[in-house]
Amino acid sequence: MxxxxxxxxxxxxxxxxxxxxxxxxxxxxxPDHRYMDRELSWLAFNQRVLELAEDPSLPVLERANFLAIFASNLDEFFMVRVAGLKRRIVTGLAVPTNVGRAPQDVLADISEGAHTLQLRHARAWADLVKPALSDAGIDVVRWEEIDEEDRSKLYDYFQSQVFPVLMPLAVDPAHPFPYISGLSLNLAIRIRNAKTGRQEFARLKVPPMLPRFVEIPGSAASGRARYLPLELLIAHHLGDLFPGMEILEHHAFRLTRNEDVVIEEDETENLIQALEAELLRRRFGPPIRLEVTEEMDDVTLDLLIEELEVSEKEVYRLPGPLDLRGLFDLARIDRPELHYPPHVPVTATAFQPAEQNGRADFFTAIRKSDVLVHHPYESFTTSVVAFLEQAARDPHVLAIKQTLYRTSGDSPIVQALIDAAERGKQVLALVEVKARFDEAANIVWARKLEKAGVHVVYGLVGLKTHCKLLHVIREEDGMLRSYSHIGTGNYNPKTSRLYEDFGLFTSDEQVGRDLTRLFNELSGYAIEKKFKRxxxxxxxxxxxxxxxxxxxxxxxxxxxxxxxxxxxxxxxxxxxxxxxxxxxxxxxxxxxxxxxxxxxxxxxxxxxxxxxxxxxxxxxxxxxxxxxxxxxxxxxxxxxxxxxxxxxxxxxxxxxxxxxxxxxxxxxxxxxxxxxxxxxxxxxxxxxxxxxxxxxxxxxxxxxxxxxxxxxxxxxxxxxxxxx
CATH class of the missing domain: 3.30.870.10 (Endonuclease Chain A)
Structure with missing residues (x-):
């Protein structure tokens, strides 16, 4: 009630x-049927992302970036949403659905919709964005389009930079089918032993630490930058990896695994230890999607289906190249005319220094009136980060309390909290280590904060702490005054340049009392009290x-x-x-x-x-x-x-x-x-x-x-x- x-x-x-x-x-x-299915609605959202990539009025490198975003989004959708549905079905747990349909039917609709979208995505690259890049002097080429001189240059690159890190894994009675990591790009290779005539299978992982698109040496000097997908470079030098063998077939494939983390918390469990164990389990989650190139032969595909234990409905035949997340690299090419016009966030008017080359006095500005900042149009660095840095330095600041959901270990936010603790201030960081896909990183820098003397807490059992709160307590004229920031986005300077968010700075006493109680409860036991603002x-x-x-x-x-x-x-x-x-x-x-x-x-x-x-x-x-x-x-x-x-x-x-x-x-x-x-x-x-x-x-x-x-x-x- x-x-x-x-x-x-x-x-x-x-x-x-x-x-x-x-x-x-x-x-x-x-009416009974008054809700749209949430999973199909998500696919419709990713279709809107794809429509931006298809829009010829947008700068072409931004269109390539939207193709990469689509691919990354869809990966997460399968790893979490589709995986979660399948897990609940397999384990017999109730599957919540707001559309009154059996979860198996929902999964069938997801499969149909995802197949359609992935094919559209591949066509958008091949028929729209790739030709537009070529018109702008950026070519992504096939091996057949490269002359002998460039092939020789690429072979030198392969021998010096690629070959040493490749690890082919054979499959035979002495070598079981290898573990395939989630989202890795691989080559499935069938070979014949020239001496025995016996056919063998090998798997070769495309090294993720190398550039996905290899620039052909010297091509930029000709006025056209030319790139070859890394997997094609490797595929055309398989003879170096399998000397004396006949290469029968080679095809790219990619596996998506269930990477949803499920933590069963109780009052006596060590959350960090449980999370670390679950992260280890995540690496070996069951397969939920197999992407293969459309020309893969049936013998190779049947072997993958059998060994990976996927169903035919979970197989996605696609035109190459697979894993268009690699377009994030191309989208960073330094061609300003092919990007959105540059935008430098302005400093919010209230936080502009009174004197040129001076520093803003955030406490004076916030005491004067509430300040609403709109990122990324107004700078996160010269507002939130600078406010926290001033609070860390200010001798009158006694305590700083902050929630951290997603940030980075080298963030100035983390460093400011460390600086404040080292200056003797009371510092509380409520770190949400269960932030999906940031769990491992959050554990690392949370321990870094602890070593610096910051009081680190991990929230409440059974709840994620998602709120964005920063609370500073300052002594002024013998009295304590609160300065607060409540935001809509994460305390992350990197994403703040890409995410649209608002943040409210206030010295309102009621907000201060609300945050004091809320932080006390977050570092204590439960959220029970009511709040006024x-x-x-x-x-x-x-x-x-x-x-x-x-x-x-x-x-x-x-x-x-x-x-x-x-x-x-x-x-x-x-x-x-x-x-x-x-x-x-x-x-x-x-x-x-x-x-x-x-x-x-x-x-x-x-x-x-x-x-x-x-x-x-x-x-x-x-x-x-x-x-x-x-x-x-x-x-x-x-x-x-x-x-x-x-x-x-x-x-x-x-x-x-x-x-x-x-x-x-x-x-x-x-x-x-x-x-x-x-x-x-x-x-x-x-x-x-x-x-x-x-x-x-x-x-x-x-x-x-x-x-x-x-x-x-x-x-x-x-x-x-x-x-x-």
Whole structure:
């Protein structure tokens, strides 16, 4: 039940008819099949990424980068989502599905959709991006297209740089079929012994530490950069690896394994030891996808299927080259005209130094007023990093507390915490070592923090700590003052240049008290207390959002102003979606801006006429979460780390903070309205469940690019304030 102490949510006074604060659910008024399948919705998201790669109006190296992103995304989807579904089916665990279908049928649809998308992905490379690169003077060639002089140069490179690290593994009665690591690119080789006439099989791993695309020596001097895929270079020199043998067949293949980490926590278990054991197990997870080149012969394929124990439905025949993640390397070619125009993040106006070449005084600036920073348009380095570095140096700072979900060991964030501890400050780092695929790295630098004297804790049993919080305690005039940062993105300087996020700096005493209690509970035992300017999961966030949504519904029924705007990465949670359906049915205009998965259906008669769903993908990864409610003309706006998924609302520690400064509320609402405008380039979710791209006007002119417009607006705003 929802607690009626409304001050704990900052929602104003409760209406007399609030009962106990709970939102009544009348599912009988909602259609049965009212959700999109989350896995198929994810595939639709990755299709939108692919459509950017197919767009000839984008710089060609950025298109290559989008092809690599698509490939990387799909790998993770199989390693986690598909693997998780299969694991639950095999072990007999209940498989949650919001579409009322058997999980085997969902897996069949995933297989069909993934096959279609991977073939489209391969064609986009071969028919669209590769020719466009060639038009720009960058050729990715086959061995047959190389003359003898260049072959000789490549052979020298092969002998000096490649051959010494190759490790062919034979398969015969004395050598069992070798272990195939997940996501590795391999050559399956069939050979014949010239003396005995016996056929043998060998596996050769393409070394992942070498450049995937080998530049032909001297080609750039001719004005055309020419590259050969590494596996082709190796394939045409197999005779050096198998002297005296006849090479019958050689084909590339790639295996995807189940790499989802499952930690069964209990009160007595050492989390780090359990996680390290699980990471070791991950390497040997069962296969879930086998990618092979389309020309692979049946004998070789049958052998792989038998030895790897995969089904024919798990085999993906594709035009080469496999593993287009290698295009990340090509996308870094230094050809500025083939990339997006350079953008240098500006320093937020409030944090600009008072004097040229001076340092900003963050404490003075934040005491003056809350500061809302929008990354990457405004610099993460000159805001979050610089604030933390000043706090580490400042003799008046007594304590620093921070959550860390994804960062890097060489990060200035980690170094600032170490510096603060070495200066004698109390430093608490709440490290989430269960951040997927960053587990091993997080363990390493968490131990580095511990050695420096930082108090490192690993969160609560059974929960991931996903909130983005930084809390600094400073002594001023004999009193303690709190300075806080609540963000929507990770404390990671590298990804901050690519991810769109917001961060709020405040010295508000109530936020400080909320964070003091929250950090105490995170380093203690459980999240139980209520908070006044924060909404915190897992106990209060879902209830608070349901209450806010239902208040808009009741306002609409009473004829008062009502509107809901929600921006998230994923919209899956059925309770939240049903609440939005009921609000829409009551006349509330509901705008949902979602980057990835969305289980909302539009086109439901009498239910979703007032719901609009849009998606924006582009140069930067839209990552911020915004929740805005009209509230009868007194808008309430929150930002934070939570997506509308079961895990975020029920199994993670998340935090949303209410944005109160009128100019910040306006900035967030204006951004939202620009995103939802029909004049802005975006994907529209239609009644059939398809995402339709709208990027050209009826006259064929490009629609507004939200990210370019935001970049321009922030730069203009900064210049205008500088003039004043």
């Amino acid at each position: 929802i607690d009626t102490e409304v001050l704990d949510y900052g929602l104003g006074e409760a209406d007399d008819d609030d009962f106990d604060g709970a939102v009544e659910v009348d599912d009988a008024q909602l 924060l909404l915190v999961a897992p106990l209060h966030l879902r209830k608070g959002l349901l209450r806010l949504i239902d208040k808009e519904r009741r306002n609409a029924l009473a004829g008062r102003p009502a509107r809901i705007r929600i921006k998230v990465n994923s919209m899956v949670d059925e309770q939240i979606i049903d609440a939005l359906y009921r609000a829409s049915a009551a006349g509330v205009r509901v705008d949902v801006w979602v980057r990835g998965i969305c289980s909302i259906k539009v086109g439901l008669d009498g239910v979703t006429e007032n719901i609009t769903v849009r998606s924006i993908l582009g140069r930067y990864l839209e990552h911020s979460r915004i929740f805005a409610f009209e509230n009868d003309g007194d808008p309430q706006v929150y930002i934070g780390s939570a997506d509308m998924m079961h895990r975020n609302l029920d199994r993670r520690v998340e935090a949303l903070v209410r944005v109160v400064a009128p100019e910040h509320v306006k900035e967030l609402v204006d951004l939202f309205d620009l995103a939802m405008s029909d004049e802005t380039s975006s994907w529209h979710l239609d009644a059939s469940g398809a995402w339709v791209r709208h990027h050209l006007s009826e006259a064929g002119a490009p629609l507004v690019d939200l990210q370019e417009r935001t970049m321009t607006q922030i730069q203009r705003r900064r210049r205008a304030r500088a003039v004043r």
